[in-house]
Amino acid sequence: xxxxxxxxxxxxxxxxxxxxxxxxxxxxxxxxxxxxxxxxxxxxxxxxxxxxxxxxxxxxxxxxxxxxxxxxxxxxxxxxxxxxxxxxxxxxxxxxxxxxxxxxxxxxxxxxxxxxxxxxxxxxxxxxxxxxxxxxxxxxxxxxxxxxxxxxxxxxxxxxxxxxxxxxxxxxxxxxxxxxxxxxxxxxxxxxxxxxxxxxxxxxxxxxxxxxxxxxxxxxxxxxxxxxxxxxxxxxxxxxxxxxxxxxxxxxxxxxxxxxxxxxxxxxxxxxxxxxxxxxxxxxxxxxxxxxxxxxxxxxxxxxxxxxxxxxxxxxxxxxxxxxxxxxxxxxxxxxxxxxxxxxxxxxxxxxxxxxxxxxxxxxxxxxxxxxxxxxxxxxxxxxxxxxxxxxxxxxxxxxxxxxxxxxxxxxxxxxxxxxxxxxxxxxxxxxxxxxxxxxxxxxxxxxxxxxxxxxxxxxxxxxxxxxxxxxxxxxxxxxxxxxxxxxxxxxxxxxxxxxxxxxxxxxxxxxxxxxxxxxxxxxxxxxxxxxxxxxxxxxxxxxxxxxxxxxxxxxxxxxxxxxxxxxxxxxxxxxxxxxxxxxxxxxxxxxxxxxxxxxxxxxxxxxxxxxxxxxxxxxxxxxxxxxxxxxxxxxxxxxxxxxxxxxxxxxxxxxxxxxxxxxxxxxxxxxxxxxxxxxxxxxxxxxxxxxxxxxxxxxxxxxxxxxxxxxxxxxxxxxxxxxxxxxxxxxxxxxxxxxxxxxxxxxxxxxxxxxxxxxxxxxxxxxxxxxxxxxxxxxxxxxxxxxxxxxxxxxxxxxxxxxxxxxxxxxxxxxxxxxxxxxxxxxxxxxxxxxxxxxxxxxxxxxxxxxxxxxxxxxxxxxxxxxxxxxxxxxxxxxxxxxxxxxxxxxxxxxxxxxxxxxxxxxxxxxxxxxxxxxxxxxxxxxxxxxxxxxxxxxxxxxxxxxx
Numbered sequence: 001x002x003x004x005x006x007x008x009x010x011x012x013x014x015x016x017x018x019x020x021x022x023x024x025x026x027x028x029x030x031x032x033x034x035x036x037x038x039x040x041x042x043x044x045x046x047x048x049x050x051x052x053x054x055x056x057x058x059x060x061x062x063x064x065x066x067x068x069x070x071x072x073x074x075x076x077x078x079x080x081x082x083x084x085x086x087x088x089x090x091x092x093x094x095x096x097x098x099x100x101x102x103x104x105x106x107x108x109x110x111x112x113x114x115x116x117x118x119x120x121x122x123x124x125x126x127x128x129x130x131x132x133x134x135x136x137x138x139x140x141x142x143x144x145x146x147x148x149x150x151x152x153x154x155x156x157x158x159x160x161x162x163x164x165x166x167x168x169x170x171x172x173x174x175x176x177x178x179x180x181x182x183x184x185x186x187x188x189x190x191x192x193x194x195x196x197x198x199x200x201x202x203x204x205x206x207x208x209x210x211x212x213x214x215x216x217x218x219x220x221x222x223x224x225x226x227x228x229x230x231x232x233x234x235x236x237x238x239x240x241x242x243x244x245x246x247x248x249x250x251x252x253x254x255x256x257x258x259x260x261x262x263x264x265x266x267x268x269x270x271x272x273x274x275x276x277x278x279x280x281x282x283x284x285x286x287x288x289x290x291x292x293x294x295x296x297x298x299x300x301x302x303x304x305x306x307x308x309x310x311x312x313x314x315x316x317x318x319x320x321x322x323x324x325x326x327x328x329x330x331x332x333x334x335x336x337x338x339x340x341x342x343x344x345x346x347x348x349x350x351x352x353x354x355x356x357x358x359x360x361x362x363x364x365x366x367x368x369x370x371x372x373x374x375x376x377x378x379x380x381x382x383x384x385x386x387x388x389x390x391x392x393x394x395x396x397x398x399x400x401x402x403x404x405x406x407x408x409x410x411x412x413x414x415x416x417x418x419x420x421x422x423x424x425x426x427x428x429x430x431x432x433x434x435x436x437x438x439x440x441x442x443x444x445x446x447x448x449x450x451x452x453x454x455x456x457x458x459x460x461x462x463x464x465x466x467x468x469x470x471x472x473x474x475x476x477x478x479x480x481x482x483x484x485x486x487x488x489x490x491x492x493x494x495x496x497x498x499x500x501x502x503x504x505x506x507x508x509x510x511x512x513x514x515x516x517x518x519x520x521x522x523x524x525x526x527x528x529x530x531x532x533x534x535x536x537x538x539x540x541x542x543x544x545x546x547x548x549x550x551x552x553x554x555x556x557x558x559x560x561x562x563x564x565x566x567x568x569x570x571x572x573x574x575x576x577x578x579x580x581x582x583x584x585x586x587x588x589x590x591x592x593x594x595x596x597x598x599x600x601x602x603x604x605x606x607x608x609x610x611x612x613x614x615x616x617x618x619x620x621x622x623x624x625x626x627x628x629x630x631x632x633x634x635x636x637x638x639x640x641x642x643x644x645x646x647x648x649x650x651x652x653x654x655x656x657x658x659x660x661x662x663x664x665x666x667x668x669x670x671x672x673x674x675x676x677x678x679x680x681x682x683x684x685x686x687x688x689x690x691x692x693x694x695x696x697x698x699x700x701x702x703x704x705x706x707x708x709x710x711x712x713x714x715x716x717x718x719x720x721x722x723x724x725x726x727x728x729x730x731x732x733x734x735x736x737x738x739x740x741x742x743x744x745x746x747x748x749x750x751x752x753x754x755x756x757x758x759x760x761x762x763x764x765x766x767x768x769x770x771x772x773x774x775x776x777x778x779x780x781x782x783x784x785x786x787x788x789x790x791x792x793x794x795x796x797x798x799x800x801x802x803x804x805x806x807x808x809x810x811x812x813x814x815x816x817x818x819x820x821x822x823x824x825x826x827x828x829x830x831x832x833x834x835x836x837x838x839x840x841x842x843x844x845x846x847x848x849x850x851x852x853x854x855x856x857x858x859x860x861x862x863x864x865x866x867x868x869x870x871x872x873x874x875x876x877x878x879x880x881x882x883x884x885x886x887x888x889x890x891x892x893x894x895x896x897x898x899x900x901x902x903x904x905x906x907x908x909x910x911x912x913x914x915x916x917x918x919x920x921x922x923x924x925x926x927x928x929x930x931x932x933x934x935x936x937x938x939x940x941x942x943x944x945x946x947x948x949x
Contacts, residue, residue, distance in 0.1 A: 017694035043069035084111025126153025140813035142741020182738035210278030268344035428452035467494030509547035604631030
């Protein structure tokens, strides 16, 4: 098939202009060799940026894929960071390399909370789909899904040393989960509205919850089952199992099941100054400082006093009470016993308030040496601020240590422009105008301005002109970064600016129903005496409606003006006489552009259509349904009849105005796209969006074939619909509180297909081998072997059974169970036979056992009723038992040998392996002394008994 017309693909090049997205939180992280509290991680659309607070620079970018980041959580060891996304996926990145090797897919919608356990081996995630999922990071798989909440999960916390989990939700409930049995054993209903956050205090003996009112509610936790600590038997010291069971039976009538593990009672509340809901609540790592805020710009800090500090405070209060009682006794003569009651206010005291420069979106705290507290704030205006204060001071005051503002705008960018040399990009928002270096994406100039709606570089690229919402034109000098002049051009908003083709002036269109013509002029500045640029008003064209967009044809012959009455009027430039009226749009035309040869005009409207018109007769060549929402911007690629459109549907599309075809869609923005600008050479495109990001797109050398592009779009839609299909049902499984963690995705479907293809190949090769053996036996001689399969040859001539194992090994650990669940049953008997051979050979015994047990669980009825599989299951039972015991013995032997070597090295060289080895050595010494004392006691008793005999 010959290519009649070649299109080149535009690809995403960079994301810039965003400091921190509002959808996710921010958190302190530690990079290799970096000091504590120097680096902070924030979400930036689909990426994660690691900022160096001291230098104000990006030091690491964790690359995302497609969906926006919704939550961040660093691991306890500081080496990894877990990132949750809008589609429910969770990826774990290494902060050393910036790469992600572990990913989990279980949630159906955005991840709303992530937390690690104390060891960093498990991860709990909550989502907008109301489910809580616990993941095993080491094995890279989901453990279980916990159902019970009826609204978005706002927090989920592991309890240290206890296999318990506590979760809160917008359904106003706080639930306690026993992770051994995966059920909810207690639901707290003491909140009248949504629970927006919670923290654990006082060695996890107190729970503090934030709701929709000004109260922070405190709950005292009493752990009744002492044996509930993780890894310990549930037996009280000094009592046998039988005695314990008898006691439990006696208490069974009096106690409810939830009271056997813990009891949770309200102990009081702390009043916040803010009256609205808690947006976020956080503590430092030691839970000594609580930070919380609402929808305003004030952060409230509270200090949690230690037991010694509380006792000192109570002693002082008791002294005061005694003095007061003594004085009252002198006055009245009655004997009064002083009493002081301990309240929550004695344990949690207000530290200070921090007033940020804008509304706070999220907070994170970090305790440093010397009683220093570092606070990082993510603000709602695309800013990160950090503060530092001394918690040991009597009246601590917070000092602002850093503010990240240079790399982005505070409000949405509403206008963009490229310089004539393609090297600089201008972006202007409601308060600032910035000039960026396109190659390095660094800010060259930042200047304060009024609310900008349109902009352009003056020929020569030394000045820029902005049209503002107040109707003014502002001229800026780039060399000095200063405002040169402000002109009161219009009485309404200046919606459009257009440079005349002879580059001697500009045309402006405004909401005051006028189009004005301006010429460039050099005048002498009264202050400096040097010449500077100004604008001289020459002509005015009065219109009947508000002007939304103006454009001059490149041949300087015609002027196109779009009006609020949904029409586009064409005038002669020289005489300003009316020429044509282009009508057909149902809603106002928001953008238009004229091709380089002045033959075509394309108009984009709020009615979601783009119309292509001829400028000779004003006939409509074609009407295209371009976007799913308003078309906000339209521009032709220089010297072509190709044009780009930007819409409120978050997409940018390229079109061919000659063939009326859609060429490609640029997806990446997560909110409405406001505007775009194409470089004069057509190689680059920059776009801005409501998600605060600026995106640079680059023209590649890769050609686009339209049929293939449409086919790829259809495949993507099919894959998405297939992944959204109903999840396979496990026979015999009821809808309860606990469920499998994984979910059906396109990756799991593809993995199942690869396993099926491998089994089909195994069947085919087995059949060929049997046929070859039959023909050799019939011929009575050895015949030449059949031609080897090319797939097996590519893998190094491996056996078909080994190829099946390799395919299963390549399935992601987190997707293995769901892939096997999708597998049809008629492949299962073949797999069981292969698993038996793998176990006998000792190949990947752990992986094979995991697959085997899962298949037995989900297909138990069919397997147990099949007499053909009885012998295979019996062989598997004996083989797996022997092999697993053998591997366990090897691991135990190796572990004991390593411990022996460690002890030998420690005793000989007095060298410890780990940082916390000092504490372990003390424990070992205590155990050794205890064993020695018991051995001495046993020896002495043995000697006494021997003497008696």
